[in-house]
Amino acid sequence: MEYLExxxxxxxxxxxxxxxxxxxxxxxALLAAAAALTENAExxxxxxxxDYEKAQESGMTQGLLDRLKLTVERIGAMAEGLRQxxxxxxxxxxxxxxxDRPNGLHISKVRVPLGVVGIIYEARPNVTADAFGxxxxxxxxxxxxxxxxxxxxxxxxxxxxxxxxxxxxxxADAVQLIEQNDREVTTAFMRLKEYVDVLIPRGGxxxxxxVVEHSTIPVIETGTGNCHIYVDEDAxxxxxxxxxxxxKTQRIGVCNxxxxxxxxxxxxxxxxxxxxxxxxxxxxxxxxxxxxRRILPDAVAATEEDYGTEYLDYIISMKTVRSxxxxxxxxxxxxxxxxDAILTENSDHAxxxxxxxxxxxxxxxxxxxxxxxFEFGFGAEIGISTQKxxxxxxxxxxxxxxxxxxxxxxxxxxxx
Numbered sequence: 001m002e003y004l005e006x007x008x009x010x011x012x013x014x015x016x017x018x019x020x021x022x023x024x025x026x027x028x029a030l031l032a033a034a035a036a037l038t039e040n041a042e043x044x045x046x047x048x049x050x051d052y053e054k055a056q057e058s059g060m061t062q063g064l065l066d067r068l069k070l071t072v073e074r075i076g077a078m079a080e081g082l083r084q085x086x087x088x089x090x091x092x093x094x095x096x097x098x099x100d101r102p103n104g105l106h107i108s109k110v111r112v113p114l115g116v117v118g119i120i121y122e123a124r125p126n127v128t129a130d131a132f133g134x135x136x137x138x139x140x141x142x143x144x145x146x147x148x149x150x151x152x153x154x155x156x157x158x159x160x161x162x163x164x165x166x167x168x169x170x171x172a173d174a175v176q177l178i179e180q181n182d183r184e185v186t187t188a189f190m191r192l193k194e195y196v197d198v199l200i201p202r203g204g205x206x207x208x209x210x211v212v213e214h215s216t217i218p219v220i221e222t223g224t225g226n227c228h229i230y231v232d233e234d235a236x237x238x239x240x241x242x243x244x245x246x247x248k249t250q251r252i253g254v255c256n257x258x259x260x261x262x263x264x265x266x267x268x269x270x271x272x273x274x275x276x277x278x279x280x281x282x283x284x285x286x287x288x289x290x291x292x293r294r295i296l297p298d299a300v301a302a303t304e305e306d307y308g309t310e311y312l313d314y315i316i317s318m319k320t321v322r323s324x325x326x327x328x329x330x331x332x333x334x335x336x337x338x339x340d341a342i343l344t345e346n347s348d349h350a351x352x353x354x355x356x357x358x359x360x361x362x363x364x365x366x367x368x369x370x371x372x373x374f375e376f377g378f379g380a381e382i383g384i385s386t387q388k389x390x391x392x393x394x395x396x397x398x399x400x401x402x403x404x405x406x407x408x409x410x411x412x413x414x415x416x
Contacts, residue, residue: 019139029170034079047152052065066252078130094111108405116141120202128157131144141174155177198220223255227256229262230261231263243366247368249284251369260317268291285315338368340361373394380396
């Protein structure tokens, strides 16, 4: 496809220009881009308004509408993310390891950019700025394919970023947005292996599955989040209820929101009525097992499917368990490897949970909503990796690098 071929060629050229920039040049450009976003907020909001109106007319769910919507504050957060990235240490060129061989060879293991990063994402226009910032700081060119629901928003943000780069005398092709929404274009992008070194999908389970199944480019899977919270028999209810309400309802359309709750049977009679009242106040539908429904008569019966569902809605599945180990076993069966938490004052149970749950982020007495590059101090994130190669959890700057070996010799030849 000629259109993608041209984007790929420009990105390939940019990936050899960007590593030549100094850290100071990159940081200055990031600060300029942050300023450009805030200065062009009205332009971006106007474009976002077009997307939001169309999404409402099409019946988009409240959770996805929340992901799509931009405000002055959210544009400010996008700009702040770029400023934080500028303030972080530049990983490119870092010597990870250095050693000498008996034959006199001096070997260094050094961080280098991945090259060209492709990102396919759904209706989240903030990803356009976050992805640019992280890739640019690490010397990677990026090709973005946003969802059609955020088309005008993504175009506006990408145009502002490209204009800012050009104003700094830096190739605007450091960031390119695919502006064709045909399914065939997206499929062809997944096979642009000649130019794209790594492909990262950000979105729901359906998008990620399609990318994994159809891409010929190496894929880093990022997060669907069937996140769990386990309320241990030794939990402090005064801590537990606010944590659960925050994790479930602060933003329902995000991958680090709590979708499933486990409660130890010894605390259920005392704890669930207070939690139920708090969930009702937030209009959360409760789906529970028999014990939950006995204590909370307005809860509906949970199915097997409920325990494995990422709702992205005002719904939560609930189940009682008899032990910490039963909670761990349930979570490892149904979770997506994203984020899970235990609420307890028992340090032994906390440690058992930390060691036993197989997820990228495992919490004690804190909301799962903290699984976020911004909250982890990464400035932003390229996504939450739920796989184990080559990155796991919030992916910041270091996760957008690979390494190469630099070997210095003085005439050595191999004899065996």
